[in-house]
Amino acid sequence: MAKLTKKQKTLAEKLGDNQQLYPVGEALALLRELKTTKFDETVEVAMNLGVDPRHADQMVRGMVSLPAGTGKTVRVAVFAKGDKAEAALAAGADKVGAEDLMEDMQAGNLDYDRVIATPDMMGVVGRLGKLLGPKGLMPNPKLGTVTPNVEQAVKDAKGGQIEFRVEKQGIIHAGIGKMSFSDTDLMTNFDAFVDAIVKAKPSGAKGKYVKKIALSSSMGPGLKIDTTEIAGA
Structure with missing residues (x-):
């Protein structure tokens, strides 16, 4: 990290x-x-939840659309045929196919952020479970990535929709934009993300649900957020 200026040192002391x-x-x-870097850092939110995801009734997982987008290019692959394939391409999918797309992925071409499939293509997609599963790319009807409406699914993925999933230690995190975003856009995305997590509170969660929230940038410190004004936290 670059050397801190006098002003930045003063600010760093405030974070003692x-x-x-x-x-x-x-x-x-x-x-x-x-901020000391020249590149456009990602602003990240991390939430410590009062859940144990080893229990099925305490899993927190879903999708949320960030109103101001993510600031990153999202590569989307779609398994579809016929009119559905044409609709996916028209919506901006980076790669569309069926058995040919499966073979392409089996050859190691997995540079995608989202994989979507029509229900009738899951027999083909299922053969990629060992490749897509570990990368978190396996299409899932609960997440809206197995759907007959591939056109909307592609638009959502390209337009700022992100997936969230709690990790083993009860922590959930995501990028909610770039440092180049306005404070208004970042706060709007922050509110949308936190609201989605609160609404996804599982039935098995006991006690305080949202324990801690922290904001950070890619290379910056983690700052703890006051949760007293967050509804449902």
């Missing part, structure tokens, strides 16, 4: 108490002032 809680707007301002 890592127990301090910040409103979202103040945290974003601090991240901008502490």
